[in-house]
Amino acid sequence: MRLKIRSFKTFLFRIYNERINRKRYIESLHFGNEPSITVRDIITPKIFSVSEYLPIRDVADSMIRNHIHRIFVTREGKVPGIISAADMLKIIRDM
Numbered sequence: 001m002r003l004k005i006r007s008f009k010t011f012l013f014r015i016y017n018e019r020i021n022r023k024r025y026i027e028s029l030h031f032g033n034e035p036s037i038t039v040r041d042i043i044t045p046k047i048f049s050v051s052e053y054l055p056i057r058d059v060a061d062s063m064i065r066n067h068i069h070r071i072f073v074t075r076e077g078k079v080p081g082i083i084s085a086a087d088m089l090k091i092i093r094d095m
Contacts, residue, residue, distance in 0.1 A: 049074045050083075060088055 049072040050059050063071055069085045 047072065049079070051075075052080065056088075056091060059083060063088070 048062065048066055048068050050062060052073050052075050059071060063069070063083075063085065071083050072079045073081045073083060
């Protein structure tokens, strides 16, 4: 969708308002005196991994079935890399 901008001043005004609104939103996320949230509180405890020799189709199936955006690639018990949903889209684009 393309926005219609009638003047450069209107364009600058919209950018300024967007930045102000974004700043206000970020400031509203301040938790005050509540206890600190740690990484442990928000991590996903289940780790998804695939062998580096698994066909890409099977990797895509696993990502879709488990609703995940990143999956670890394993080789001999180590993690040499990660495949992301963006990586999968690049493969599709380049087909």
